[in-house]
Structures are given as C-alpha cells and as structure tokens.
Amino acid sequence: MKTADPELMRAINRFHVMDAIRRFGPLSRVEISERTDLSPTTVSAITAALLDDRLIAILQLGGLRDASRGRPRVMLRLNPEAARVVGVKLAPDLITVAVTDFCANLISKLSLPIRIRRQTPAVIADLVEDGVRRCVSDAELEMKDIAGLCVGLPGVVANATGVCRQSPIFSERDVGFGELLSRRLGVAVAVDSDVNLVALAEHWFGQGRELDDFLVVSIERSLGLGILHKGELFRGANGLSPDLGDFLVRGAARLGDLATEDSLLAEVESFAGESDGLYAHDKAVARAVQRAEAGEAKYAQALARAGEALGFAIANLITLFAPPKVLICGRALAGSERLLTPLRATVAALLPPSLADVCEIVVREWSDDIWVRGAAAMTLRELYGASWGTTGPAKPGPEN
Amino acid sequence: MKTADPELMRAINRFHVMDAIRRFGPLSRVEISERTDLSPTTVSAITAALLDDRLIAILQLGGLRDASRGRPRVMLRLNPEAARVVGVKLAPDLITVAVTDFCANLISKLSLPIRIRRQTPAVIADLVEDGVRRCVSDAELEMKDIAGLCVGLPGVVANATGVCRQSPIFSERDVGFGELLSRRLGVAVAVDSDVNLVALAEHWFGQGRELDDFLVVSIERSLGLGILHKGELFRGANGLSPDLGDFLVRGAARLGDLATEDSLLAEVESFAGESDGLYAHDKAVARAVQRAEAGEAKYAQALARAGEALGFAIANLITLFAPPKVLICGRALAGSERLLTPLRATVAALLPPSLADVCEIVVREWSDDIWVRGAAAMTLRELYGASWGTTGPAKPGPEN
DNA sequence: CGCTTTAATACGCTTTGCGGATTAAATGTG
DNA sequence: CACATTTAATCCGCAAAGCGTATTAAAGCG
Known part of the structure; x- marks a missing residue:
C-alpha cells in the first residue's frame, strides 16, 4: 500500500x-x-x-x-464542463461510442452496426478510431478536449495493462487494445470488461446506488459478469476480469456454450432446420423467445435449460460473494419468464440454507446508453481523484 | 471509507x-x-x-x-512479550488451543480429542473455555494477560459479528459463538473460517509470504476455502466467509457431499460393507487411501471422482480470482496422487485457455500448529494496528 | 589521535484537519 | 426601518504529521 x-x-x-x-x-x-x-x-x-x-x-x-x-x-x-470523456462499447455486431461531460451526461452518441467479429485488432482499432473522431466532432469538440477514454468489451480483460486476454470479438489472444487505441488517438485509454462498466454505471446512477455489493449478469451474444464488491469493482489478481462464459456448470460444460443467444439459436436451428440470415440475429432470438413464451415445448425447454445452467453458476457466485442483489440483463432472453423462472428456481434449490434469504434476483432492462455512460464513468472516476490506490489507465507515451 | x-x-x-x-x-x-x-x-x-x-x-x-x-x-x-493471544481451532473431533506471544510463537498448546459434533453451542463454549483456561495456565499466565482470542472453525462465518451462520460442528444455525466465548472469558473474541486462518498464516509465515493472491483449499472432514486477495483475506458481503463444501459441481451436487473424508468413507463402506468404529476415523481414511494407492480399482476410482469434483470447483475459482497459486492441504487425502492427478488434470482441462498458465497447484502439509498460529496471527493483526479499515472483533461488553 | 563512514536524531518547514471565534446573509419582530 | 435571531461559511490559531537539511553518535581505519 x-x-x-x-x-x-x-x-x-x-x-x-x-x-x-x-x-x-x-x-x-x-x-x-x-x-x-x-x-x-x-x-x-x-x-x-x-x-x-x-x-x-x-x-x-x-x-x-x-x-x-x-x-x-x-x-x-x-x-x-470540467472535462469531456469518451466511452466505447464493443459488441460482436455493434460499436457504440459516446462523448459525455464531467457528469456523465451524453453530449453525442454514435452507433455503428458493424460485424467486427473476426477482424484483426488493427482493423477494429481503426474503426473505433474513426467512430471516436466522428463522435467527438459531432459534439463540436476536438480530440485535445478529451480527457480520457474507456473501452468496454466482452471477454477477459487485464484492466491494469489494457490487454484483452481473450474475447469473442478478437480472433487473437492477448491483444494490447489499450495501447493500440491510445497511440491512435493520443489520449489515455482504459480497457475493461463491458459488464464491469455496467456495474459501475449501476453503482453511480442506477439501482446499485445504495448498495456496495451486487452482481451484474448480462446475457447477450456472450455472457458477462460484473462484480461490485465492497464499493469497488472486483477484479482477480493482475486486474483480470473474469468472463461468466468461462464458468463451468454441470456436466463440465462451459456456461458460454449453454446460455447465450448464440447457443440458443444453434439449438433452435437444430430442431427447426431453419437458418436465419446473418443480419437477422436479433430477430431470430426474439422469435425463438416468442415461441417459447407461446408454449412451444422445445423452445421452452431450451430456455429452461439455459436458465438452469445460469442458476447453477449464479448460485455458486452468491455462495462466494453473498451479495444482497443480482441484476440480470440481456436484450431479449433476460425478459422471458421461461428463462427466469427456472433460473430463480435453480438458485433457490441450490443455495445453501444459510444464504437462502440473503440475495434478491432482479431483472433490469438497459438502454445502450448505460454501457457507454459506465465507460465514461470509469474514466471520470480517475479524474475525480480515485487513482491513489489503483494504477491508472494506459497513457499515451510521448515517444512512439 | x-x-x-x-x-x-x-x-x-x-x-x-x-x-x-x-x-x-x-x-x-x-x-x-x-x-x-x-x-x-x-x-x-x-x-x-x-x-x-x-x-x-x-x-x-x-x-x-x-x-x-x-x-x-x-x-x-x-x-x-508485548502481548499474548490465544488461538483456537475447532474440528468435529478435536479442539486445539494455543497460547502464543506477540510473534505468534507457541508458548503452550493443548489438544482435546473430543467429538463435539452435535453438542449444543453452550456445551462447546464451555469445553473451549476450559481448554483456554487450562492452556493459559500452562503458559503460566492469567486470563487478564491475554489480549485477544480468535476461533477458527469450518463453515460459514460472519466475521464482522462473530456469528457462525452454519457449521458442521454446530447443530444450530446462526450461533453467536464470539459472544458466547467473550462473555465466558472476558476477552475480545474473533471468529473466522478455519481456512481463512491458514491463509493468513501462510501469508505471514509460509509459502504465501511473497504472494498477495492465493487460494487455500483444505480437504478434511469438511472442505474449506481460504482466499487471500490483494493482500487481504477475501470475505463476501457482511464479512461472510464461504464454505467450499457449499459449492456445486457437475450434476448439481454439493462438493461437500463428494470430496470430503466423510463422503469417501461413506462410499468405501458401501462397497466393503465394513464399518469402522467411531474413533478410528483417521485410520479408516488412511486405510482407504492406502488401498487406492495400491491400485484397488474401486478405491482409486472413488478418490479420482473426488479429485475431479474438486478440480471442477477449483477451476471455477481460478477463473474468478486468477491466483498464481493454489495451496491444497488435508491430512491424508491431499497427499495421494490418486486424488491429485485427476484434480490437476480436471483443472487443466477445464480452465479457459487464457488462464491456462496463470496458476500453480501446490500441495502443502501442515502441522496442527499452523492453524492455531493463524488464529493467533488474526488477533495480532489487530494489535499491530491493522484495524483502521475493518471492524474489530467482538469485545466483551462491560454490562452483562 | 584524528579522519572517514554510516546510522540515527534534532530542528525547522510545510501541509493537513480541527475547534472556537467571527463574519455573512438571510428572516423575523417591535 | 432598526435590530435581534438564526444559520452558513470562513478566519485564525493550534496540534500533529511527514519530510529535508544539518547535526550528533558510534564505529573502523591509518
């Protein structure tokens, strides 16, 4: 210390x-x-x-x-007006960029629906650079007015170094994305797991405002886990943020292969034989959920299996962290009782009795805004002066 | 803060x-x-x-x-000579008490092989009180010379309040053991999960001396998990220390029902039909391990299953904490390659590739001393002045 | 015996937070 | 309208902290 x-x-x-x-x-x-x-x-x-x-x-x-x-x-x-920061969220099929002021209020926002999966990190960095410059310009600012930038992405991120150990959006491992971007844009860049950013945003603006301990689980194309523990974002040694998809559930399967939008679609396609076009991902998910809601047994079962698998992992996490709240989000899946009811039932069945009444599971619907506001908040935290204990973001070296 | x-x-x-x-x-x-x-x-x-x-x-x-x-x-x-403290470890069939000096060196030690399981908390507190008074007297001290006491026991403990939420040695839940003891002995009493104490002891005296992050897993009659995270003992919200036995592994079974000494014996007895006397627990475990080592298939398989189950849970924990080291201990089981090899193999197979080379699994044999030294260290930590951030132990109220 | 070298301390300075007295800026009252 | 009352914010002096420089302490070396 x-x-x-x-x-x-x-x-x-x-x-x-x-x-x-x-x-x-x-x-x-x-x-x-x-x-x-x-x-x-x-x-x-x-x-x-x-x-x-x-x-x-x-x-x-x-x-x-x-x-x-x-x-x-x-x-x-x-x-x-004390400072402006940029928040970026990377998803497999969407880049979101936002410029906010010192209060984390949006000044301008930009969504780029681009399938970046399987592009090289350099290409992705180029795309992000363009998006950031555009968004900053939309805000009638210049890059030199930007005090910092934070990128949220799914996967395992070593926050301390700005290195992404592994992510569904990168085909390589150990991508030094922070440095790639900070070199391109000339500002300090922090990289973090996307769900960590939501957890921070919840703590700052949302439901976690009064809570110092909660979990955030996001169910989208991949699974995310954000942990707020004793008022701070929880990270493993080396500042590693874990990926919920890497957790194992019964039968030694990766949770990421059982309970994502993609795994659901794969399963659905296997019974229906139908294949949706590449750009219809969201619609395909929504349709599958609708069918399940309507009571089609196979679809309902697929959702229930996913819910049970999630419940298994969440029960273990509650055992470990004993948080009073777990927030669950996800574009379509999280809204369906066909998934949530089995999830809640599994958690209730598996939790040890001593923890039975500790934790409440809440579904929360988020706009895309909260992700980028979280990213902005992460940078603002540094500017507010919280940087005394932790190592700050990767700063652009004067050389290079 | x-x-x-x-x-x-x-x-x-x-x-x-x-x-x-x-x-x-x-x-x-x-x-x-x-x-x-x-x-x-x-x-x-x-x-x-x-x-x-x-x-x-x-x-x-x-x-x-x-x-x-x-x-x-x-x-x-x-x-x-700055202070003397008392460490106590409770196990289902053994009470260990030690008095140490300010350097956590043993002054006197006492082992009471008593089956306390299923006794009422009051009776157990009485037994501990007697043991402590005896041990203090052996050290040629009086209770007023004792600056503090720490009890380690298996199970889920809320360290902040001295309440044991659930433990194999108590038939009741939510036992305010800290208060029971502090009232009897008139000193400040801290209660913690036994494995947390070993983790602290390892950090102070042992292999974790240079490490700020590691896990300790103990495999005895119950399973313990101690976590040192960023140089501090990790506890959940409310200061709850989790019980490794409460973690779930494939098939939604409690790990505590698959990989303890007791579960092994139960399984062994089911094939052999033989039943060992109540007091021969240690010997029965040792014999089962020997048979496995000798190659008796059923025994080896039982150990392998336990190892795999442990490996599953440990892989999840590594995913979360990314510790450079995991220390495994346990009287007999942990020494057997019949358990360790499957354990290591399972961890290696299940860990996500991004974490594959992060963590080393080490077996460590401990004498009983380290547990009570850890308990003493926990109290000493307070006396050294570490109590600025955390809430201290339950102090004996002047009223009552 | 004096010189050199290293360890530990004494002294003065700056910064911090705090308690008590003081000032600032409003409302109420005769 | 003058003056008391009340609450907010600040000014002033104090004690304690850490640090840098100069000083003293305690050894070996020639």
Missing part, C-alpha cells in the same frame, strides 16, 4: 467530497460535511480548491428556498 | 513499520525506511513511539557485525 503523507490525506478527502457531490446531487457545504464526516472547515478548504480547479461550480439558485431562516446554503454541483 | 486525518495517517504508517519488521525479521531503521518508503526521520519517530509502547525491542546484537565501517545499525524486532 502507498505510504501515507499529507498529500494522500488530501487526495482521499478531496475524493470523498467529489463523491458526495456526485452521488447526492447539488449539496451545500454543511451537507457535505455531514455526509463525509469532515469538519466544516475542511470542507470549506477543499471546496475552495475544487472551485479553483473548476471541477465543481456554484449552482445558480433556482428559486427553491428552504423555508428556514438564516444565511441560505450555497449549493455546489459538479461542473459539467 | 473512513475520513483521513493525521491520526489515520499515523496509524497507517505505524502499521507499515510493524508489518515490515514482522515480515523481514530484525530490521534497522534505515532498512525499514527503504522497505516502507517512509523517510528516515519518520521511521525514527515511529519506532521511538513503538519502543515506548514496548511493541518492539532492540535486538541485543548477537555478534554478527556487517563488515562495513560506520556506526552500526541497531536492529529492531517485535517484542515477543
């Missing part, structure tokens, strides 16, 4: 103040003092420095006076 | 100094300065305070002079 000196002290308390303002909306200094347990004096000093750095700003009072006497409180809020 | 003030700063740096001295033997002030990145001045101030508190002592130079000129270094070491 880093050695403690006054500078670290200030960094920690500064972050506490920033975090309080971010989480609990516009706050007055007294309120910050109450929330952070810092003395009013200290809060005053820190907020003065933050105002000086233009990281926060005074909210022009919008009429709302609280009905009490005394000097009115001066409300402070994050200064949206 | 706690708010940062000068006091916290000092606590952190004090702990760094203590930790450096503990880990790297007797150290001079300059060496501490190098190891901790603290300035010589600060080290001087802190060590002066520690000497004043008698937590460390000056090592009477034992002849060894380094061949250089200049003022000789004054070597500092932990003062063994």
